[in-house]
Amino acid sequence: MLRLWALGQRPRIFSCRSLHTTTVNNAAAASDTTSSSAPEWTPTSIRTGLIARKRGMTVMWDDHGARFPVTVLQLENCQVTANIQTVRKDQSEYHAVQVAASDKREKTTTKQMLGHFKKAGVPPKRIVKEFPVTPDAHVPVGTTLSAIHFVPGQFVDVIANSIGKGFQGTMKRWNFKGLRASHGVSVSHRSAGAIGAHQDPGRVWPGKKMAGRLGGERTTTQNLAVVRIDSSLDLIFVRGCVPGVDDAHVMVRDAKKKMTSVAQVQHAKGETDKVLPKGIDIMPFPAGTREMAAQLPPIIQAPTHRRSPFIPRS
Amino acid sequence: MGLADVRYLLFDRSVVYNLGKCPSDTRSLLLLMVLASPPSHLSIQFTRPLRKTAPESVTRNSSRDVTRVTFRRFVTSNPNLTRALSTAAQPYPFSTAAKIPPPPANPLPESLRQGKGLMQYLTQTLPSPEKQNLLSTYFSRRHPLRVLPGSVLTVTLGHAPTTFSGVLMSVRRRGLDTSFVLRNVINRTGVEMQFFVSSPHLRNIKVLQRAGGGGGKAGRRMRRAKLFYLRDSPEKMTAISAGVRG
Numbered sequence: 001m002l003r004l005w006a007l008g009q010r011p012r013i014f015s016c017r018s019l020h021t022t023t024v025n026n027a028a029a030a031s032d033t034t035s036s037s038a039p040e041w042t043p044t045s046i047r048t049g050l051i052a053r054k055r056g057m058t059v060m061w062d063d064h065g066a067r068f069p070v071t072v073l074q075l076e077n078c079q080v081t082a083n084i085q086t087v088r089k090d091q092s093e094y095h096a097v098q099v100a101a102s103d104k105r106e107k108t109t110t111k112q113m114l115g116h117f118k119k120a121g122v123p124p125k126r127i128v129k130e131f132p133v134t135p136d137a138h139v140p141v142g143t144t145l146s147a148i149h150f151v152p153g154q155f156v157d158v159i160a161n162s163i164g165k166g167f168q169g170t171m172k173r174w175n176f177k178g179l180r181a182s183h184g185v186s187v188s189h190r191s192a193g194a195i196g197a198h199q200d201p202g203r204v205w206p207g208k209k210m211a212g213r214l215g216g217e218r219t220t221t222q223n224l225a226v227v228r229i230d231s232s233l234d235l236i237f238v239r240g241c242v243p244g245v246d247d248a249h250v251m252v253r254d255a256k257k258k259m260t261s262v263a264q265v266q267h268a269k270g271e272t273d274k275v276l277p278k279g280i281d282i283m284p285f286p287a288g289t290r291e292m293a294a295q296l297p298p299i300i301q302a303p304t305h306r307r308s309p310f311i312p313r314s
Numbered sequence: 315m316g317l318a319d320v321r322y323l324l325f326d327r328s329v330v331y332n333l334g335k336c337p338s339d340t341r342s343l344l345l346l347m348v349l350a351s352p353p354s355h356l357s358i359q360f361t362r363p364l365r366k367t368a369p370e371s372v373t374r375n376s377s378r379d380v381t382r383v384t385f386r387r388f389v390t391s392n393p394n395l396t397r398a399l400s401t402a403a404q405p406y407p408f409s410t411a412a413k414i415p416p417p418p419a420n421p422l423p424e425s426l427r428q429g430k431g432l433m434q435y436l437t438q439t440l441p442s443p444e445k446q447n448l449l450s451t452y453f454s455r456r457h458p459l460r461v462l463p464g465s466v467l468t469v470t471l472g473h474a475p476t477t478f479s480g481v482l483m484s485v486r487r488r489g490l491d492t493s494f495v496l497r498n499v500i501n502r503t504g505v506e507m508q509f510f511v512s513s514p515h516l517r518n519i520k521v522l523q524r525a526g527g528g529g530g531k532a533g534r535r536m537r538r539a540k541l542f543y544l545r546d547s548p549e550k551m552t553a554i555s556a557g558v559r560g
Contacts, residue, residue, distance in 0.1 A: 056433040059491040065514045151408045279411035297405050301413040310473050
């Protein structure tokens with residue numbers, strides 16, 4: 001299949017002595033063609049993510065009639081507030097896109113943050129987070145991002161604070177087995193049991209798994225498939241469950257394991273067909289914006305690639 | 315009806331529409347030929363005026379098929395996007411295999427964008443009109459035609475078993491995920507089946523005998539919402555089924 005983004009790639013330098021001049025000519029030709037101003041997605045690019053709100057869960061049926069649960073995420077005026085480019089101590093560059101979401105009253109925003117949002121030209125927001133990107137993936141400050149940023153059929157990681165469970169015992173917190181239900185066990189059926197050895201080491205190791213507060217911490221759910229996009233309401237339907245309560249802010253980004261690293265590995269191997277998941281040709285780059293969404297169909301749904309589970313295999 | 319037709323100098327319309335179903339090598343060849351032609355934008359002839367917004371007369375196929383009207387002209391500064399769109403006339407260039415359901419009715423209330431009543435709105439708009447009708451009549455909480463536990467229903471399915479009849483034991487109301495359980499005794503074996511109302515396999519529900527109402531012989535009112543006690547009392551099952559045949 002023709003991959004338009006693959007046309008502009010530099011050809012690999014083969015270790016073949018006789019191709020010296022052709023390799024040089026090809027490299028020169030490649031540098032001439034890649035003179036377009038708009039950045040183009042490459043398999044080594046890392047795009048920005050979005051901040052959404054978890055609205056709830058519902059259910060959908062695929063083309064074969066198999067049921068699967070979906071979580072509905074909604075963007076609430078998600079805008080880019082800054083592009084970060086710094087140099088670390090070891091002289092490597094750190095690039096990131098700072099994104100903010102959920103408008104807030106000026107009265108409840110600090111003067112410092114008010115100045116920051118005014119510099120970006122956006123209304124004050126409740127949540128500000130940044131996503132590390134490659135240098136070509138910076139987005140102009142003030143751009144309003146849209147649900148069209150994600151392509152149905154791709155995989156995403158969703159990051160949010162998990163539901164707080166309070167002070168919990170070791171069985172729930174660390175999957176301890178507890179003790180027997182009968183046979184003489186007295187008053188300690190769910191306890192942790194022993195917490196150390198004897199005189200050697202004669203202490204409890206630091207980090208010993210014990211009862212304590214569970215939940216309410218940053219959790220990442222990886223490799224969730226995007227099933228449906230609704231850019232009229234800025235909805236992203238992801239398959240499966242997502243950490244956090246309803247209406248919680250979540251960060252959504254391209255899956256590191258199934259999108260970013262797969263693209264890099266397959267690109268290095270030269271397999272252009274396996275760089276992106278099945279059915280996806282190119283990603284919106286550097287980001288899917290509201291202007292882009294106005295020109296595309298409002299609702300897009302992913303097709304079903306699997307075989308029907310209702311038909312027995314031969 | 316005002317749909318824009320695109321005629322390429324090299325191809326006729328039937329080839330463009332079937333572009334998605336070509337084998338990959340043929341498709342690459344076709345795209346290469348269009349790319350190779352000098353300024354690709356100028357080679358496109360428009361036989362009818364362009365529409366800048368989505369045409370309303372979108373052919374509504376079944377949910378499996380991609381929308382047939384595939385042309386839209388995009389004005390974008392991204393040359394790669396323009397190039398990708400102009401070559402294959404795709405409404406959604408990022409994924410050719412993606413399905414494009416019909417757009418929602420305009421305008422959407424602003425409160426939905428803030429998430430107020432969003433899940434209820436999705437429950438009402440995601441399923442097809444027939445399923446919406448089922449959810450709002452037979453499986454609602456207060457509709458006069460709602461099926462009460464103790465009714466006898468026959469369900470027609472798309473997969474085996476094609477039909478199943480039984481006593482309605484429970485209705486689990488979760489909006490789009492609403493389901494119900496029917497119990498029957500087949501060959502002296504108690505069989506329960508759970509059916510999801512919005513499932514595409516569920517084709518038809520027929521009410522053989524209604525429960526509830528004033529009581530008496532026709533329409534015995536069950537005093538429970540979930541009739542799981544029927545699993546332990548076959549005589550009650552017989553009593554309910556006797557009324558169906560009689």
